[in-house]
Amino acid sequence: MAFELQSLPYANDALEPYIDTQTMQIHHDLHHGTYVNNLNTALQSQPDLQSKSIDELIRDLNSLPEAVRTPVRNNGGGHFNHSIFWTLMAPNAGGEPTGAIAQVISDNFGDFENFKTQFNDAGTKRFGSGFVWLVRSAGGKYEIVSTPNQDNPWTDGHFPIMCNDVWEHAYYLKYQNRRAEYLKQWWNTVNWSEVNNRLSTAP
Structure with a gap:
């Protein structure tokens, strides 16, 4: 079945x-839509891969046939x-973290302000395009990492709990080159309930 x-x-x-x-309309309909279309095109020659979930494709990226590995990395990752x-x-989200994620942040980053500072710093310093993540690492630690382009930490065994998109198309119409301002304002949109949902499924 096509994605x-x-x-x-x-x-x-x-x-x-x-x-x-x-930005939301262009980002979702055009950018994300293109990734989905390109992923389906890339898998047309691989019927055995078409039944896999996107999680499986990304997690097992390095085991995919070389002919489709790069298209899946870029478009499947997207x-x-x-x-x-x-x-x-x-909408009407943001604010202080609640639930289990609040404890994770306290235990691993000291407090929410320090966590935001580290998360935003990683996003600001990501050269070019990419994402910034909170992950549960393969070793069981909670870490902030950034990845280039549409790479995903799941490929390296690090479970993605939350992320922010720092590609220019995610913010340029409103914030132009002020990525740091976008990163700061983004916290007003964070859905902590969904963050906790993802945290609860972390291996």
């Missing part, structure tokens, strides 16, 4: 004023990363 672009879990204008309506990213935001 599909899922609808946003909120309206395009739901995250105003932090993420503008036009699909997987964005599918997580949209759910981690919500």
Whole structure:
């Protein structure tokens, strides 16, 4: 079965004023949509891979046939990363973390302000395009990492708990070159309930 672009879990204008309506529409419909279309095209010659979930494809990327590994890395990664990213935001969200993630942040980063500083710093310093993540590492530690382009830490065995997209198309219409400002404002959209859902499934 072909991969599909899922609808946003909120309206395009739901995250105003932090993420503008036009950015959401272009980012979801065109950028994410293109990744899905390109992924399906890449897998046309690999019927045995078409039944796998996107999680399986990304987690087992290094075992895929070399002919499709790069297209799946780029387009499958784009699909997987964005599918997580949209759910981690919500209207009327943000604020202090609640639930189990609040304890994880306290235990591993001292407090929420220090966590935000480290997370934003990793996003600011990601050269070019990519994502910043909170992961549960293969060794069982909670760490902040960044990945280039549409790479995903799951490929290296690190379970992705939350992320922010620092490709320019995620923020440029509103924030232009002010990535740091975008990273700061993004916290007003964080859906802590979904972060806790992902945390609860971490191996």
